[in-house]
Amino acid sequence: xxxxxxxxxxxxxxxxxxxxxxxxxxxxxxxxxxxxxxxxxxxxxxxxxxxxxxxxxxxxxxxxxxxxxxxxxxxxxxxxxxxxxxxxxxxxxxxxxxxxxxxxxxxxxxxxxxxxxxxxxxxxxxxxxxxxxxxxxxxxxxxxxxxxxxxxxxxxxxxxxxxxxxxxxxxxxxxxxxxxxxxxxxxxxxxxxxxxxxxxxxxxxxxxxxxxxxxxxxxxx
Amino acid sequence: xxxxxxxxxxxxxxxxxxxxxxxxxxxxxxxxxxxxxxxxxxxxxxxxxxxxxxxxxxxxxxxxxxxxxxxxxxxxxxxxxxxxxxxxxxxxxxxxxxxxxxxxxxxxxxxxxxxxxxxxxxxxxxxxxxxxxxxxxxxxxxxxxxxxxxxxxxxxxxxxxxxxxxxxxxxxxxxxxxxxxxxxxxxxxxxxxxxxxxxxxxxxxxxxxxxx
Numbered sequence: 001x002x003x004x005x006x007x008x009x010x011x012x013x014x015x016x017x018x019x020x021x022x023x024x025x026x027x028x029x030x031x032x033x034x035x036x037x038x039x040x041x042x043x044x045x046x047x048x049x050x051x052x053x054x055x056x057x058x059x060x061x062x063x064x065x066x067x068x069x070x071x072x073x074x075x076x077x078x079x080x081x082x083x084x085x086x087x088x089x090x091x092x093x094x095x096x097x098x099x100x101x102x103x104x105x106x107x108x109x110x111x112x113x114x115x116x117x118x119x120x121x122x123x124x125x126x127x128x129x130x131x132x133x134x135x136x137x138x139x140x141x142x143x144x145x146x147x148x149x150x151x152x153x154x155x156x157x158x159x160x161x162x163x164x165x166x167x168x169x170x171x172x173x174x175x176x177x178x179x180x181x182x183x184x185x186x187x188x189x190x191x192x193x194x195x196x197x198x199x200x201x202x203x204x205x206x207x208x209x210x211x212x213x214x215x216x217x218x219x220x221x
Numbered sequence: 222x223x224x225x226x227x228x229x230x231x232x233x234x235x236x237x238x239x240x241x242x243x244x245x246x247x248x249x250x251x252x253x254x255x256x257x258x259x260x261x262x263x264x265x266x267x268x269x270x271x272x273x274x275x276x277x278x279x280x281x282x283x284x285x286x287x288x289x290x291x292x293x294x295x296x297x298x299x300x301x302x303x304x305x306x307x308x309x310x311x312x313x314x315x316x317x318x319x320x321x322x323x324x325x326x327x328x329x330x331x332x333x334x335x336x337x338x339x340x341x342x343x344x345x346x347x348x349x350x351x352x353x354x355x356x357x358x359x360x361x362x363x364x365x366x367x368x369x370x371x372x373x374x375x376x377x378x379x380x381x382x383x384x385x386x387x388x389x390x391x392x393x394x395x396x397x398x399x400x401x402x403x404x405x406x407x408x409x410x411x412x413x414x415x416x417x418x419x420x421x422x423x424x425x426x427x428x429x430x431x432x433x
Contacts, residue, residue, distance in 0.1 A: 025236040032243040039250035047255070050388060050416035051271040055408055079397070168397045174285065175393025177400060178267040178417055186270055186424055194404075 051181060056193060075120065075162040077113075078103070078197065079180060080205050081171035085113050088204075097200055103208045108179050117187040121161045125188045127154050155190035164192040169205045259334050261359055262286035267393045268422035275418060279384045281375070282418070284335045285391035289399050290361030291371060292337035295378050295385065297330060305382050306330045312377040313340055337361045340370055364402055371403070375410045387415035 071091040078086040086103040106112040118125055128151055134140035135147055142150075166180055177194070184192045264284060278299040284292035298305040307326035314321045317340050321329075328347045337359040338346045349355050364371045378385055387407060391400060407415065 022233070025240055029236055029240060029243065032240070032247055036243060036247050036250060039247070039254055043250060043254045047274045048266060048390075048418045049269065049271045049421050050273050050275050051269050051419050052273070052414065052416050054414045055404065057413065168401070170396075170398055172397040173393060174391040174395040174397065174400045175267040177397065178269060178391075178393075178419055181417070182267075182269040182271075182419075 051178070051185075053181065053194075056195075069163050073161070073163045075164045076201070077164055077166050077180060078201055078205055079166070079168040079172035079176040080105075080209060081169060083108060083176060084209075085176075085180070086205055086208055087113075087116070092200065094198070094200060100200060100204050103204050105208065108176075108183070113180075113183055114187060117162070117164075117183060117189060121187050121189050124154065124158045124161045124190060128188045151188075155188070158190040161190050164189055166192060166194045167197040167201060168194075169197060169202065260284065261292055261335055261337060261356060262288075262290065262392075264390060264392045265394075266390060266418055266420050269417075269419035270422065270424050271419060272421060275388065275416075276386060279382060279386055280388050281378050281385045282335065282388045282390055283371075283403060284337075285389065285395045285399060285403065286361075287392045287394045289396060290337055290359075291364055291399075291403065292335035292359070293362055293371065293374055294335035295382070298382060303382075304330065305378075306332075308381050309374075309377050310343070312381065313373060314343075316373055316377070317341070319344065339363055339368075364406060369406065372406050372410055375407065375412065379410070379412070387412050388418050389415060390418040 074089065074091055076088050076090075076092075080086050085106050085108065087106065088101045088103055090101065092101060106116060131140075131147070131150060131154070135142065164184065166177075168177060181192075181194075262284065264286060278296055281293070281295040284294065286292065295306065295309065297303065307330045310321060310326060310329045313319075319340065321344070325344065325347045329343075332347075336346070339360065339362065342358055346355060346358055349358075362371045362374065363369065375387075389400075389403070
């Protein structure tokens with residue numbers, strides 16, 4: 001006990017010296033907290049990504065023949081109101097005005113449009129999947145660029161998958177358009193394009209949704 | 222009765238490790254910071270699986286807001302001496318018979334976000350310093366066929382910076398007719414390839430599962 005007291009006494013003398021190295025860091029911590037909060041709130045961590053789209057050339061010559069595509073491979077997807085998708089296979093001509101094919105309704109879920117697209121595009125999708133798996137498991141060692149090149153070549157050579165014509169009803173929104181393009185990329189569809197909706201397709205959507213048809217004059221485009 | 226004396230402990234906590242940690246976090250944030258751009262209208266971009274990052278330069282961004290307004294932004298070029306922004310504005314001024322002063326061109330050059338004012342109100346817009354007052358006169362760039370200023374902007378941007386890439390940043394709720402109109406204007410001006418700005422959302426599909 002005596003020793004302890006002695007020590008305390010000795011410590012008391014040195015008190016002034018002991019306090020000196022202690023700096024109160026609270027204001028510094030406060031400031032740092034503020035700075036960290038500021039940076040965290042103003043930083044954009046993930047840069048936005050981009051999705052490339054190529055539009056077809058504008059038809060300047062009204063008499064020019066539109067490019068011919070086989071009707072059996074054509075798949076028409078119409079983006080409807082309320083995030084719904086309508087689709088029908090084949091080609092409809094304006095002459096079939098009284099005999100329009102029924103529209104199938106689906107949605108943007110994995111069991112909706114994606115299942116439908118994959119069923120039609122299975123052959124190509126399998127080829128791409130096999131290639132990706134080979135690269136992932138290390139059985140095939142090629143650079144990332146040549147993987148992209150091979151996938152591009154596979155898509156180019158594809159002659160069984162659907163040719164998707166994407167059309168948007170006037171009540172669709174921008175999110176739907178991006179979603180459907182995304183769906184095309186996910187399912188590896190080789191040929192797809194965004195085209196104008198025709199007046200009879202608008203009618204088909206209107207009858208399918210039960211929206212009172214707007215008086216449109218049938219104009220041939 | 223003897224009182225129970227609690228051992229008096231010093232209330233001082235050693236904050237050095239905490240300060241160390243904060244320092245590290247702070248330096249990390251400062252080095253990785255790319256300032257979030259302030260946009261004149263809040264935009265929720267749709268999601269996609271695309272992993273390509275947006276380019277830093279030679280971009281022309283069309284912002285399509287939820288309430289059907291069109292805003293435009295373009296960068297000043299990869300080199301500060303190029304000064305694309307004031308040159309494009311000067312060209313636009315010539316087209317609409319508006320003489321912009323050197324100060325106004327400077328102000329436009331350093332204006333950081335997308336702008337959506339008709340060209341006739343540009344002078345007034347550049348003179349205002351307050352953000353809220355600026356937002357009040359931002360009615361969107363006119364895109365009607367009678368007063369198609371967006372087409373002129375695109376034309377001069379492409380004339381002055383031939384390498385420019387068009388990007389569309391739209392809100393998911395933007396109505397399709399507006400998107401269609403903007404795409405038509407771009408097609409008319411011969412912009413065929415463009416990029417849609419999206420947020421990343423990875424999707425993995427299992428072929429066997431879907432086939433079931």
